[in-house]
Every structure is written in C-alpha cells, then in structure tokens.
Amino acid sequence: MKPALTMNQAMAEAARCLLCHDAPCAAGCPASTAPDVFIRKLRFRNLKGAAKVIKERNVMGGVCAVVCPTCSLCAAGCTAAGLDEPIDIGALQRFIVEHAWEMGFSPLSAGKPNGLKVAIVGSGPAGLSCAAELARAGYQAMVFERLSAPGGMLRHAIPDHRLSPAFLERELEDIRALGVRFRLETAIRTQQDLDSLREQGFGAVFLATGAWRCATLDLPGRPREGVTDALTFLMGAKERPKELRHELAGKDVLVVGGGDTAMDAAVTASLAGARDVFILYRRSFAQMPGSPEEKTLAMDAGVHFMILTQPVGFETRGDRVTGLRVVRTRLGEPDSGGRRRPLPISGTEHSLPADLVVEAIGLSPDTSIREIRSLRTDEAGRIQVTAGQRAAADLPVFAGGDAVRGASVVAKAVCDGKAAAAAIRKELGR
Amino acid sequence: MTRYDRLQTTFCGVKFENPVMLSSSPVSNTGEMVGRAFDAGFGGVVFKTIGVGREKIVHPGPRMAGYDYHSDRLVGLQNVEQISDRPMADNMADLSYLKKNWPEKVVVSSIMGFTKDEWRDLAKASEDVGADMLELNFSCPHMTVEGSGMKVSHAQALVGEFTAEVKKVTGLPVLAKLTPNITDITETARYAAEGGADGLTAINTVMAISGVGLDDYTPRPNVAGKGAMSGYSGPAVKPIGLRCVAQLAQADSLGLPVSGCGGIETWIDAAEYLLLGAGTLQITTGVIHYGYRIVEDILEGLDFFLAERGLHGLDQVVGKALPNLVPTDQFDLSSQGVADYDLDRCVGCGQCHIVCQDAGGQCLTWDDADRRPVMHEERCLGCMICSFVCPVATPPMITYRVVPGKPEILPPPSV
Ligand SMILES: Cc1cc2nc3c(=O)[nH]c(=O)nc-3n(C[C@H](O)[C@H](O)[C@H](O)COP(=O)(O)OP(=O)(O)OC[C@H]3O[C@@H](n4cnc5c(N)ncnc54)[C@H](O)[C@@H]3O)c2cc1C
Ligand SMILES: Cc1cc2nc3c(=O)[nH]c(=O)nc-3n(C[C@H](O)[C@H](O)[C@H](O)COP(=O)(O)O)c2cc1C
Numbered sequence: 020m021k022p023a024l025t026m027n028q029a030m031a032e033a034a035r036c037l038l039c040h041d042a043p044c045a046a047g048c049p050a051s052t053a054p055d056v057f058i059r060k061l062r063f064r065n066l067k068g069a070a071k072v073i074k075e076r077n078v079m080g081g082v083c084a085v086v087c088p089t090c091s092l093c094a095a096g097c098t099a100a101g102l103d104e105p106i107d108i109g110a111l112q113r114f115i116v117e118h119a120w121e122m123g124f125s126p127l128s129a130g131k132p133n134g135l136k137v138a139i140v141g142s143g144p145a146g147l148s149c150a151a152e153l154a155r156a157g158y159q160a161m162v163f164e165r166l167s168a169p170g171g172m173l174r175h176a177i178p179d180h181r182l183s184p185a186f187l188e189r190e191l192e193d194i195r196a197l198g199v200r201f202r203l204e205t206a207i208r209t210q211q212d213l214d215s216l217r218e219q220g221f222g223a224v225f226l227a228t229g230a231w232r233c234a235t236l237d238l239p240g241r242p243r244e245g246v247t248d249a250l251t252f253l254m255g256a257k258e259r260p261k262e263l264r265h266e267l268a269g270k271d272v273l274v275v276g277g278g279d280t281a282m283d284a285a286v287t288a289s290l291a292g293a294r295d296v297f298i299l300y301r302r303s304f305a306q307m308p309g310s311p312e313e314k315t316l317a318m319d320a321g322v323h324f325m326i327l328t329q330p331v332g333f334e335t336r337g338d339r340v341t342g343l344r345v346v347r348t349r350l351g352e353p354d355s356g357g358r359r360r361p362l363p364i365s366g367t368e369h370s371l372p373a374d375l376v377v378e379a380i381g382l383s384p385d386t387s388i389r390e391i392r393s394l395r396t397d398e399a400g401r402i403q404v405t406a407g408q409r410a411a412a413d414l415p416v417f418a419g420g421d422a423v424r425g426a427s428v429v430a431k432a433v434c435d436g437k438a439a440a441a442a443i444r445k446e447l448g449r
Numbered sequence: 450m451t452r453y454d455r456l457q458t459t460f461c462g463v464k465f466e467n468p469v470m471l472s473s474s475p476v477s478n479t480g481e482m483v484g485r486a487f488d489a490g491f492g493g494v495v496f497k498t499i500g501v502g503r504e505k506i507v508h509p510g511p512r513m514a515g516y517d518y519h520s521d522r523l524v525g526l527q528n529v530e531q532i533s534d535r536p537m538a539d540n541m542a543d544l545s546y547l548k549k550n551w552p553e554k555v556v557v558s559s560i561m562g563f564t565k566d567e568w569r570d571l572a573k574a575s576e577d578v579g580a581d582m583l584e585l586n587f588s589c590p591h592m593t594v595e596g597s598g599m600k601v602s603h604a605q606a607l608v609g610e611f612t613a614e615v616k617k618v619t620g621l622p623v624l625a626k627l628t629p630n631i632t633d634i635t636e637t638a639r640y641a642a643e644g645g646a647d648g649l650t651a652i653n654t655v656m657a658i659s660g661v662g663l664d665d666y667t668p669r670p671n672v673a674g675k676g677a678m679s680g681y682s683g684p685a686v687k688p689i690g691l692r693c694v695a696q697l698a699q700a701d702s703l704g705l706p707v708s709g710c711g712g713i714e715t716w717i718d719a720a721e722y723l724l725l726g727a728g729t730l731q732i733t734t735g736v737i738h739y740g741y742r743i744v745e746d747i748l749e750g751l752d753f754f755l756a757e758r759g760l761h762g763l764d765q766v767v768g769k770a771l772p773n774l775v776p777t778d779q780f781d782l783s784s785q786g787v788a789d790y791d792l793d794r795c796v797g798c799g800q801c802h803i804v805c806q807d808a809g810g811q812c813l814t815w816d817d818a819d820r821r822p823v824m825h826e827e828r829c830l831g832c833m834i835c836s837f838v839c840p841v842a843t844p845p846m847i848t849y850r851v852v853p854g855k856p857e858i859l860p861p862p863s864v
C-alpha cells in the first residue's frame with residue numbers, strides 16, 4: 020500500500036480544502052461519507068469527530084479511503100481544482116481512520132438487542148455495510164459466506180499491493196466488534212436454503228453475492244493450460260504468492276482487457292517477477308475504462324500497453340498456450356455505447372508469444388442464485404430490485420452491490436447495503 | 450558576499466554596511482556563531498545579553514516552545530531563556546574577536562546589570578573590548594533574578610537612572626531596549642531619553658502563554674511540570690512590534706532613532722519596519738526558524754525595493770509611512786465603498802457567502818445552479834471579510850471599490 024500521510028501532511032492537505040458552501044465532494048460520494056464534514060473536522064483538529072463521521076456513514080470508510088477511484092467520485096467536482104489540484108480526499112480519509120485505530124477510538128457501538136435476526140448472504144462491502152448498520156440498530160446480523168474468509172472482492176481479488184490484508188482485517192475488526200457474526204464456507208443458493216433461513220428465525224435476507232462470473236475470450240481452440248480468467252489469477256496470487264513467483268519467474272504474460280481488473284492482474288504479474296507483461300486492449304488508451312490511478316500504477320510497474328490490438332485466436336502446443344494471434348485495429352464509428360468501435364486492419368495479423376494469458380474482459384453476477392423463486396434477473400444476471408433494494412414482492416428479500424449493479428465499486432456496494440438495512444428496519448419495524 | 454551601496458546607513462553616529470542585525474538572543478550567543486552570520490551578510494550584531502556573573506544564570510529546560518498555526522510551523526515562539534550563562538570574560542573576549550576579524554561590522558554589546566555598579570562595569574568592559582555601541586536590556590519579561598529585565602521598565606524611573614549611570618562611564622552610543630508589556634511604550638522611552646540614551650530598540654518579547662498541555666494541564670514550555678508567562682516572538686508579534694516602533698518614531702518630543710525588532714523574516718517585513726521609522730533592524734526568531742541565510746533575501750529584496758522606486762538610500766524610506774499613520778478620529782468617514790467581484794475568476798467555493806451571512810451584511814446570496822455568489826450591492830457594508838477568505842488571492846478576485854455618495858447601510862430591526 021502507498022505510505023500513509025503524516026499528521027503534518029494531512030493538516031497541510033486539509034488546509035488546502037476550500038471548505039465549500041455546497042461541497043461537490045459530498046454529492047460525489049455514493050456512500051455519503053461526507054468528505055466536506057470530515058475534512059472540516061480535521062482542519063479544526065477534531066480528529067475523533069472526523070473519524071466518527073466517516074465510520075457512522077460508511078463502515079468501510081478505511082477500505083474506501085484506500086481503493087475508491089476518487090477522481091471519478093468525490094474529487095471529481097473538487098473546487099480546489101480551480102486553483103491547483105483537487106484535494107487528496109482518499110489520503111485524508113485514510114489518515115483519519117488509521118489515526119482513530121492508533122488511538123484505540125471506536126466511534127461505533129452495537130445497538131440494544133431487539134431480538135430480531137437478519138441473514139446477509141455474501142461478506143463483501145454490500146453485505147458488511149448492511150450487517151453493520153443492522154447491528155448498530157440492535158439486530159442480530161449473521162453473514163453467510165461461501166468462501167473461507169470474509170471480505171468479498173476486497174479479501175480475494177483486490178491485490179495486496181493496493182489493499183493490504185492487515186488493513187482490511189482491522190476494518191473487519193470494527194465490524195465484528197458490533198456483534199456481526201459470520202458463518203463461513205456456507206453458501207446460500209437455493210430456495211431450500213432460503214426456506215431454512217426463515218425456519219431458523221431470520222426475519223429478512225439481504226443478498227449481496229457480488230459479480231464473480233468472468234467473461235472468457237470467445238475464440239476457437241482455447242487450450243486447457245496457460246489461460247486463466249483474471250479472478251482466478253488474482254485469487255491465486257493472494258492465496259499462494261510464493262507459488263506464483265515460482266511459476267512466473269522469467270515468463271511472459273498477456274493480459275487481455277482495459278479495466279481496473281486488467282491493470283490489477285498485469286501489475287500483480289509484474290510484481291510477481293514475470294519477465295514481460297503486456298496489456299492487450301482493442302481500443303485506444305483514452306478509452307480504457309481503468310481509472311487513471313490504476314493505469315499509472317501499471318505503467319510504473321513497467322507493464323507494456325498494447326493498445327489498438329485485438330486477439331483473434333490462440334496459439335498452442337498440445338494443451339498449452341504459446342501465445343495469441345492478434346490484429347491491429349483502428350477506431351471507426353461510435354457503437355451503441357457511444358464509444359468508437361475498433362475495426363481490424365487487414366494484413367496486420369501476427370502472433371504475440373506468451374506463457375500465460377489472463378482474461379480480464381468483464382465480470383457479471385453468478386447465476387446460481389437465480390434458483391431462488393420470485394427473484395428476477397436481467398440478461399446480464401443482475402438481480403432486479405425495486406425501491407429500498409427489495410428483490411421480491413412477496414418475501415422480505417433484499418439485494419444490492421455488484422449482484423444488482425454488475426461489476427461496480429465498493430462505495431456503491433456500501434450505499435446499497437445501507438439502503439437495504441434501512442428498508443429492512445422499516446419492514447421489521449425496528 | 451554582495452554589498453549593497455543603497456543599504457549603507459548611519460545609525461546613532463555609527464556606520465552600518467547594511468541595517469540588518471542579529472538581535473540579542475541565542476542566535477548571537479558566541480563569537481563563532483556571529484562570525485558566520487557576518488559572513489552570511491548581517492551588517493551587525495547585538496550580542497547575547499551579558500551580565501557580570503555575580504548571580505549564577507541557569508536556563509530553564511526546555512527553554513522554548515513553538516507556536517504552530519494549522520500546518521505552519523513556528524508562527525510564534527515562546528521562550529524562558531535568561532541572559533547569557535557564559536562567564537563575562539568569555540563574552541567580552543568574543544566581542545573583541547568579532548571586532549578584530551570583522552572590523553567593518555557593527556558590534557553592539559547588550560548588557561544587564563542588577564546594580565548600578567554592575568551596569569557601569571559592563572559598559573566599561575564592553576567599551577574596552579571594542580564594542581561600537583551598547584544596548585541596555587530593560588525588557589526581558591522572564592528573568593529569574595528578582596527586579597531585573599522588564600521589571601526595571603515597570604519601575605520606570607530606574608530606566609533613567611541606569612541609563613545615566615552607563616552614560617557616566619562611556620562615550621559609546623547607548624540604546625535602551627524596551628518592552629511592549631506596558632501601557633505606553635513612549636513613557637519608558639522618555640525616561641531612557643532623560644537618562645541620556647542615544648537610541649531605542651523595540652521590541653523585546655511580548656508576555657504570553659503560547660499553549661497549555663491538555664494531558665498535563667501545564668502551560669508551555671513545560672519546565673519540569675510548570676510553565677510561566679514569558680516572552681513571545683516571531684511573525685505573530687510583528688504587528689505589535691510595528692505599532693511600538695511607530696509610536697516611538699512619532700513621539701516628536703523624543704526624537705531618538707529606533708532599532709526595529711519583532712517577527713522580521715522577509716524584506717517585506719523589513720521594509721514595513723523601515724517605513725514606520727526604524728533606522729536599523731534586528732532579528733532572532735527568523736534565524737531560529739531558518740538560519741542566518743535569511744539575511745541574503747532580506748538584503749537583496751530591500752535593494753530591489755529601493756531600486757524599483759529609484760531611491761538611493763534608506764533615508765528616503767525610513768519613516769515615510771508615518772505621515773499616513775493617524776488617530777482614527779482623523780479618518781475621512783465620507784469615503785465608503787463595496788466589495789467588487791471579478792466573477793470570471795471565481796472557483797465557486799462559497800466561503801464568501803458563508804462569512805457574509807454569518808459575519809457581514811448578508812449582501813451575498815448563492816446561486817445553487819451556477820455555484821457562484823450573487824452580489825446585492827445595496828446591502829454590502831464594504832467590510833471586505835469576503836476578500837480575506839477568498840482563495841483566489843493573487844491578484845485578489847475581490848477588491849474594494851469606493852462608491853461616491855454611498856448611502857448609509859443600517860440593518861433594520863429583526864422581526
Ligand atoms: C480485481 C478487482 C479490483 C477492484 N478494485 C476496486 C477498486 O479499486 N475500487 C473499488 O471501489 N472497487 C473495486 N473493485 C470492485 C469492488 O470490489 C466491488 O464492486 C465490490 O467488492 C462489490 O461488493 P459486493 O459486496 O457487492 O460483492 P463482493 O465484494 O463481490 O462480495 C460478494 C461475496 O459474496 C460471496 N458469495 C457469492 N455467492 C454466494 C452464495 N451463494 N452464498 C454465500 N456467499 C456468496 C462471495 O464469495 C463474496 O465474498 C474491484 C473488483 C475487482 C474484481
Ligand atoms: C530564545 C530567546 C532568547 C532571547 N534572549 C534575549 C536576550 O538575552 N536579550 C535581549 O535583549 N533579548 C532577547 N530576546 C529577544 C529578542 O532579541 C527579540 O527582541 C525578540 O525575540 C523579538 O524579535 P524576533 O521576533 O525577531 O525574535 C530573546 C528572544 C528569544 C526567542
């Protein structure tokens with residue numbers, strides 16, 4: 020992780036804040052973390068008050084501070100940009116949260132037990148924020164997680180160099196302290212599972228199962244060895260970093276895709292000691308959906324950017340990949356999404372050798388949850404909800420986060436978790 | 450080292466190659482240190498205050514505390530340091546060392562006696578080792594020796610008596626260093642003048658408490674669990690220093706040259722002191738913060754300031770702002786104005802709107818869609834607080850515009 024600000028650096032950065040009358044940063048935060056308020060509190064040396072605002076509004080305030088793409092959220096409208104640079108809101112938020120941890124100050128507390136139980140399915144930021152909100156209101160919040168550790172993408176996908184496991188663990192500690200409980204290695208998938216939850220006395224269910232299905236290259240002849248999807252690659256890197264170093268030493272890696280997941284995979288490969296790491300993207304650099312921060316990280320890690328380059332086939336020896344066939348592209352007319360469409364340039368087909376190909380071309384919600392009656396999903400597998408994150412008309416079932424939005428960001432998952440908690444409290448009357 | 454002809458000056462009959470001196474404090478504690486300050490460009494020194502050594506001097510530990518404002522360090526400095534703790538002979542040897550090796554620099558001996566005899570002895574000894582001038586310390590606010598320092602100024606007649614005592618034994622020009630911790634600094638100055646002082650130095654430190662520890666309930670600096678009201682210096686006291694210097698320079702029956710001191714860090718601070726009547730300048734906290742090197746930019750900046758205006762010497766600057774310094778009853782109250790907004794340069798923070806609502810005349814409303822203030826000039830008091838908080842400050846986006854015949858604005862009773 021980047022080094023944290025010192026107290027003096029934080030005070031200097033806070034002093035640059037213009038303390039706007041109608042702070043655009045506040046409007047830009049999906050999780051309503053109120054940067055205008057916590058920066059003002061920091062400026063006036065009320066560090067506990069600042070930490071309280073952050074944590075009360077966003078139980079993932081530490082993680083968000085570290086991973087939020089601030090330049091497209093809170094910092095996007097920062098008035099200070101009219102003078103020089105936008106305020107580094109993420110760095111200030113992290114400083115405040117870590118300072119509170121160091122001081123042993125926990126602003127949140129569990130509510131008086133009201134005897135009601137709610138089941139939360141999925142321990143990513145959506146599930147965690149819903150669970151924490153409910154625990155603060157006196158509910159018994161039980162989080163069911165199919166994997167062996169809580170945290171969702173934060174734990175299993177976002178690379179350690181951007182979000183250290185210890186940092187995440189510290190934030191989870193705050194949530195556990197509220198009495199939120201976890202039942203790990205327990206998937207909730209079927210109607211039967213859901214019925215059983217109701218039988219166990221859970222008055223409502225929040226589905227926050229994320230978007231874990233990776234799109235794969237739709238090309239003929241995909242070999243069995245040497246091609247992997249980005250999530251599998253990133254999870255492996257976090258679970259078995261030593262093995263990855265061993266596997267990648269001196270190897271060349273091709274990452275296909277231009278989003279943040281592609282950047283994370285490429286940087287991870289590079290840091291693990293791969294020889295040459297390429298990002299293959301069929302449009303232009305400016306069109307890459309990856310955030311500026313992540314693109315910069317990738318460039319700093321020495322990743323080669325192969326833009327306007329599109330894979331057209333695998334090269335293999337036996338069952339193993341040896342590279343990709345690619346063509347160069349140029350940009351044509353805008354497609355339905357408004358982005359200019361990549362057109363192959365004839366006569367440019369050639370091979371790029373590789374020992375490993377990582378597919379990072381999109382994530383969508385996993386379809387297994389669809390077995391649950393009265394849930395509706397769209398063609399992309401996203402659970403459909405009405406106001407208050409309600410996912411079923413006849414049952415107290417709610418949903419949010421990537422499972423509803425498709426691949427999105429942590430702050431929006433937090434927002435959904437909070438909204439669901441509010442709706443559940445209304446539904447259950449406490 | 451650059452020499453600046455324009456900055457040469459004569460003060461109390463002594464020639465200075467430039468008017469910037471170290472003031473008496475740890476920055477002028479030893480000959481070796483002052484030598485380096487001279488090499489860096491200082492035109493003179495007021496050496497750390499010397500006593501005869503009859504009373505043992507021990508500096509409290511720690512002897513200073515910094516005062517920070519947000520992330521700005523050392524906006525002010527509090528100290529409980531005493532006069533020099535070194536043997537008188539060593540200090541005198543250092544004065545002689547300095548005169549020998551830097552004959553063109555001005556060496557002022559700052560002295561403090563606890564009896565008339567001591568004042569005389571110190572004056573005589575300083576003259577014997579070649580000091581160019583004397584500065585009598587009547588102003589240290591935190592002496593541990595009863596009845597000394599600032600206490601002398603409070604028993605005003607003693608200022609005159611001790612000055613006269615010194616003048617009896619020496620022909621050197623004598624400066625009286627005054628304290629701002631008194632109702633009217635010109636009264637102390639008058640006693641000094643009657644005693645025969647040739648000039649005045651102002652200011653010594655301002656009595657203050659720079660902070661209190663919230664864990665130990667102890668005012669700063671925390672000296673083994675206790676704090677004391679004591680001397681405060683640095684940029685925070687410059688406005689008080691400027692006021693005192695101007696008071697002394699304007700007191701026409703005094704007619705004594707003034708050496709200005711208090712919070713000088715830049716050539717701009719220096720120019721302000723000169724314009725209000727200081728003939729030479731003294732610095733401590735600026736050096737404690739940045740080292741001797743600050744003198745380089747003070748001298749160069751002053752030289753540019755004079756050159757830009759086609760001025761040949763400091764006499765064309767010293768005191769030139771005094772005619773514009775008047776008692777408030779001499780203001781032209783018929784001249785009134787409003788805040789003028791260059792909205793093309795506005796970044797839209799709305800701080801002007803907030804302060805106008807909460808501390809001004811409520812003449813600004815806020816356009817939510819445009820994110821810009823909207824001025825209703827008929828309610829503008831012209832108080833200009835909006836311009837103080839506006840971040841678009843160089844050059845200012847909000848300026849004062851005189852409105853001839855502006856009607857009086859009196860808020861109606863609240864309903
Ligand atoms: C590589 C990568 C990098 C990213 N980087 C950033 C970033 O820098 N900033 C940012 O804001 N966002 C980032 N994101 C996106 C962000 O991680 C997600 O938007 C966010 O985690 C979504 O939260 P969630 O709670 O909806 O789902 P998830 O975090 O995906 O959590 C869902 C959880 O539900 C569990 N689960 C799934 N099905 C079941 C079931 N049937 N029963 C029980 N448990 C189940 C999963 O195991 C998982 O733990 C990144 C995503 C990826 C993949
Ligand atoms: C640590 C310290 C010690 C000082 N000691 C003396 C002293 O011995 N004699 C004296 O006349 N003034 C002493 N002063 C006062 C300074 O000479 C000067 O008048 C005052 O600090 C204001 O100037 P400045 O803002 O540039 O520091 C001392 C100041 C400080 C900070």
